[in-house]
Amino acid sequence: MAGPPEPDPLSPDAPLPNPLPRPAGELEALERAWRRPTGWRFPTVVNNTWIGVLYLGTALLFFVLAGVLALLMRAQLALPENDLIGQDLYNQLFTTHGTVMMFLFAVPAVEAMGVYLLPAMLAARDLPFPRLSAYAYWAYAIGGLVFFSSIFYGAAPDGGWFMYPPLTGKQYSPGVNADFWLLGIGFIEISAIAGAIEIIVGVLKNRAPGMTLARMPIFAWAMLVFAAMIVFAFPAVIWGTILLELERAFGWPFFIAARGGDPLLWQHLFWFFGHPEVYIIFLPAAGMVSMIIPAMVQARLVGHGLVAMALLGTGFLSFGLWVHHMFATGIPNLSLAFFSAASFAVSVPTGIQVFAWIATIATGRPRLQVPMLFILGFLFIFVLGGLTGVMVAVVPFDWQAHDTYFVVAHLHYVLIGGMVFPLLAAIYYWAPAAGGQGLSRRLGTFAFWLLFLGINLTFFPMHVSGLMGMPRRVWTYPAGMGLEVWNLLSTIGAVVAALGVLLVAIDVLLHFRIKGTMAGNPFHAGTLEWLPQGNYAARSIPRVTSREPLWDDPDLAEQVLQGRHFLPGTATGRRESLVTSPVEARPQYLAIIPGPGWAHVLAAIGTAGFFLSLTVEWVLVAAGFGALAVASVLRWLWTGTDLGEIREPAEIGGGLRLPVYATGPESVGWWAMVVLLLVDGTIFACLAFTHGFLWLVNGDGAWPPAGMALPPLPAAALPAALVAASGAAICLAGRLLRRGRALAMSLAVLAALGLLLAGLGTDLQALRAAGLRPEAHAFGAAVFANQFWQGVHAAAVLVMALYLVARSWAGMVDPVRRLTFEVVRLFWLYAVAQALAGMALTHLFPRGLA
Amino acid sequence: MMRARAPGFSAITGALAALLVWAGHFTLIYGAHALACERGFADAALLGLPAVPALVLGASLAALLAVGLVGWRAWRRLDGSLAAEAGEDAPRFLAWLTLATALLAALAILWEAVPVLLLHSCR
Ligand code: HEM
Ligand SMILES: [Cu+2]
Numbered sequence: 003m004a005g006p007p008e009p010d011p012l013s014p015d016a017p018l019p020n021p022l023p024r025p026a027g028e029l030e031a032l033e034r035a036w037r038r039p040t041g042w043r044f045p046t047v048v049n050n051t052w053i054g055v056l057y058l059g060t061a062l063l064f065f066v067l068a069g070v071l072a073l074l075m076r077a078q079l080a081l082p083e084n085d086l087i088g089q090d091l092y093n094q095l096f097t098t099h100g101t102v103m104m105f106l107f108a109v110p111a112v113e114a115m116g117v118y119l120l121p122a123m124l125a126a127r128d129l130p131f132p133r134l135s136a137y138a139y140w141a142y143a144i145g146g147l148v149f150f151s152s153i154f155y156g157a158a159p160d161g162g163w164f165m166y167p168p169l170t171g172k173q174y175s176p177g178v179n180a181d182f183w184l185l186g187i188g189f190i191e192i193s194a195i196a197g198a199i200e201i202i203v204g205v206l207k208n209r210a211p212g213m214t215l216a217r218m219p220i221f222a223w224a225m226l227v228f229a230a231m232i233v234f235a236f237p238a239v240i241w242g243t244i245l246l247e248l249e250r251a252f253g254w255p256f257f258i259a260a261r262g263g264d265p266l267l268w269q270h271l272f273w274f275f276g277h278p279e280v281y282i283i284f285l286p287a288a289g290m291v292s293m294i295i296p297a298m299v300q301a302r303l304v305g306h307g308l309v310a311m312a313l314l315g316t317g318f319l320s321f322g323l324w325v326h327h328m329f330a331t332g333i334p335n336l337s338l339a340f341f342s343a344a345s346f347a348v349s350v351p352t353g354i355q356v357f358a359w360i361a362t363i364a365t366g367r368p369r370l371q372v373p374m375l376f377i378l379g380f381l382f383i384f385v386l387g388g389l390t391g392v393m394v395a396v397v398p399f400d401w402q403a404h405d406t407y408f409v410v411a412h413l414h415y416v417l418i419g420g421m422v423f424p425l426l427a428a429i430y431y432w433a434p435a436a437g438g439q440g441l442s443r444r445l446g447t448f449a450f451w452l453l454f455l456g457i458n459l460t461f462f463p464m465h466v467s468g469l470m471g472m473p474r475r476v477w478t479y480p481a482g483m484g485l486e487v488w489n490l491l492s493t494i495g496a497v498v499a500a501l502g503v504l505l506v507a508i509d510v511l512l513h514f515r516i517k518g519t520m521a522g523n524p525f526h527a528g529t530l531e532w533l534p535q536g537n538y539a540a541r542s543i544p545r546v547t548s549r550e551p552l553w554d555d556p557d558l559a560e561q562v563l564q565g566r567h568f569l570p571g572t573a574t575g576r577r578e579s580l581v582t583s584p585v586e587a588r589p590q591y592l593a594i595i596p597g598p599g600w601a602h603v604l605a606a607i608g609t610a611g612f613f614l615s616l617t618v619e620w621v622l623v624a625a626g627f628g629a630l631a632v633a634s635v636l637r638w639l640w641t642g643t644d645l646g647e648i649r650e651p652a653e654i655g656g657g658l659r660l661p662v663y664a665t666g667p668e669s670v671g672w673w674a675m676v677v678l679l680l681v682d683g684t685i686f687a688c689l690a691f692t693h694g695f696l697w698l699v700n701g702d703g704a705w706p707p708a709g710m711a712l713p714p715l716p717a718a719a720l721p722a723a724l725v726a727a728s729g730a731a732i733c734l735a736g737r738l739l740r741r742g743r744a745l746a747m748s749l750a751v752l753a754a755l756g757l758l759l760a761g762l763g764t765d766l767q768a769l770r771a772a773g774l775r776p777e778a779h780a781f782g783a784a785v786f787a788n789q790f791w792q793g794v795h796a797a798a799v800l801v802m803a804l805y806l807v808a809r810s811w812a813g814m815v816d817p818v819r820r821l822t823f824e825v826v827r828l829f830w831l832y833a834v835a836q837a838l839a840g841m842a843l844t845h846l847f848p849r850g851l852a
Numbered sequence: 853m854m855r856a857r858a859p860g861f862s863a864i865t866g867a868l869a870a871l872l873v874w875a876g877h878f879t880l881i882y883g884a885h886a887l888a889c890e891r892g893f894a895d896a897a898l899l900g901l902p903a904v905p906a907l908v909l910g911a912s913l914a915a916l917l918a919v920g921l922v923g924w925r926a927w928r929r930l931d932g933s934l935a936a937e938a939g940e941d942a943p944r945f946l947a948w949l950t951l952a953t954a955l956l957a958a959l960a961i962l963w964e965a966v967p968v969l970l971l972h973s974c975r
Contacts, residue, residue, distance in 0.1 A: 214940075214945070215945060216940045216942045216946075306938065307939075308952065314868070315957075318875060318957075319956075322875075322878045334889045335971050336967060336974070337882060340878070340882055340964050343963045343966070344964055346963065347959060584864065585864070
């Protein structure tokens, strides 16, 4: 698109992109495209503001539900030798409380804030895949509620939120309780990943023109790091969950020591996820704090670049800490020292952020409004939790404190200080952005003091009872050991804190309103989410020339509202978003994004139903739900994506003419697939780790163990050749498509499919013919876990291939309209590479060691 | 209107290079050490030096060199002016970010390597 040699339309000196007056009907067309469905069609809504609010509301509901469970526990522990609640129920209570707080409240709540705030903050019309967010929300809401109700039937998981085997293996947990955790939570992780993909692509590709990485708000940095961490952390727990479920359902002994397994494998996989999880929860909260403080004190954030660096650094370093949850497992001291050192290193970037906040407060004029109160409370509680964190990072101290109430105190100080208080600050701060007048200052102040005093009164005494030796996860304790007073104080504190939560809830119910339009900028903040908004977000998409555009350009809001910036209407009559380049945010193309629909809602119902009916082993029902999910996803893709070049390039102002369709690395679809493959590759790395770890603990002679043998090496050559040929065939299909030979392309795709299935099938056949079985020993289990995972990919490729061919026969794939093909090819090549790597793991790895 | 290809994926991974080196270093020392202990190489020797500490220190030196290189190149792109604030110019900001992450990565690598000098390898 060579344009005239005009001045750069993104520079602050260029004239405003669009002139006045705006053509008649422009705003009406925009409003029509973005109208939200009402009445019985409401569940089809995809507008990020609505999904964001639903998402946050549901997360807060889970916060309250899990809080009620906590109150029950505190009631039981108020007095020694109390018999209000029995041991079994207590076990279910703390497991469900911890699980719900971590998976159904904390992660979804911050993800919801991202979905709600990011588009406005980046001045995007919406995130790139609105239906994906909506799908993630519905799957989470339905699945989470069913999961929670398991506690009413005594079927809730009871093995602790980290579900250590062998306690959670079939032998010691024969009921369905553990399966509820594995399948119920397992798929909610899928929903978190869907949200993460959305956020990564949105932050990198949907920023307003001129909002370079250097000008991107800290909250966007935080959400970017948050989402990237989900991409690398959640696969570990997904893989662990798969292994444990395979062990429970089919007796594949990954964690059973008598048959070559090792329970520590679970601990490694779980904590490789579990520690980053803490930062996954904390970083977005820190990002919110970095946005709220500057507005509350009317000063720019001190050390903007340092804070961005700290977020990146924490994102990485937090992956080097997981073994500090395993200090008491007998791992050699030097290994522990590596992790202890990394645990200290990660406190450096966190410290940098804390000092940046304090410095910002010091340079400005603090106003003690409710958000600021919660921020100050956050600083106090979080720093205390950080200090006890440094204490337990010291190995000998941890040996004393491990599994006592000291750890319970530490983790609640960090989580409540680091996440709940910033979230409450954020709710009070951003409530006016939804429309309405915002929340009540009086109620908010009361709630703050109740929460602040209540939380400290609940958890400070636990340091003491913990040091006196009270173990965590006990349903009662004997009288006469000096524990009574500390426990009673904790219970009283919990009641006080609960009153604080109740006040917040009343305030939200009374005063929170969502309006189509926003009231203004009550805190006089500098970032774009305070621009006037409608359902379509900002009327026109501002040209960004600084970090705090509303502070540096007081006229911006008015200009945006008049439609004088980019894309003041809709070029295609549909919903569009402006896609920009990831570093410099230069406009690339106009992406058409799908509007409301039922397909993604049905897909969510199908997904949730599939996993939940598997829990109770209703296999046929599960199959039905699974089919519903797949069919709905295909329909959603068919109707909503890859529309092709439906019109010639469109003017968005400032002399910029943008195409309405893109493929390859410019397109958001391509980026989404790349991120998905990062997730997938991480799962495969966990699979490889499983092999390596089990080999290490079994010893060279026992891998494979006596009496088990792999098929001879030549038997693996044919499958490998077939799989490689499949990769070649799909590349050939790409060439044929480029030449416009649609039919030949379809045939090549089908041939590639046949080759892949034949390759994987013959490999499986050879293993079975050699007499290998998964049940006898961890070696076989590891080999067949690999096969299982390849099979899942084969099934995915099968569906994709048939979908692609069907689209091609419907005339929806051609040399220009080729995004579907490109995305399928990316996944396909990954599956081929993964299959080859998997074969190397099966056939070459044990031989190389022998 | 597009200038020469806008920097994309590679610019972002470039800013992360030092932290990626850190990740590789951490995986390597932890993996190699676990292997050595599990397979009884605790007191093995490498060129006359105790193997585990030699390996860990060697890997750490290599990692520090790599991180130093990343940082030095970023510093050159900053024309040697070490402002405390990154500024709003995008290429400069990325160079600044690269340098800052390199410092953090170097600190973490150093910190993690020191214990081999103090502790017995496998007890
Ligand atoms: C007022 C609020 C809260 C109270 C009164 C509370 C109370 C408790 C109690 C009594 C336990 C069980 C201790 C034991 O028996 O070992 C517990 C465990 C736990 N809580 Fe909370 N909690 C609160 C908020 C939170 C929040 C906000 C989170 C996370 C975001 C959280 C995460 C956890 C976790 C992960 C566990 C460990 C569960 C396990 O041992 O498996 N809690 N909490
Ligand atoms: Cu941790």
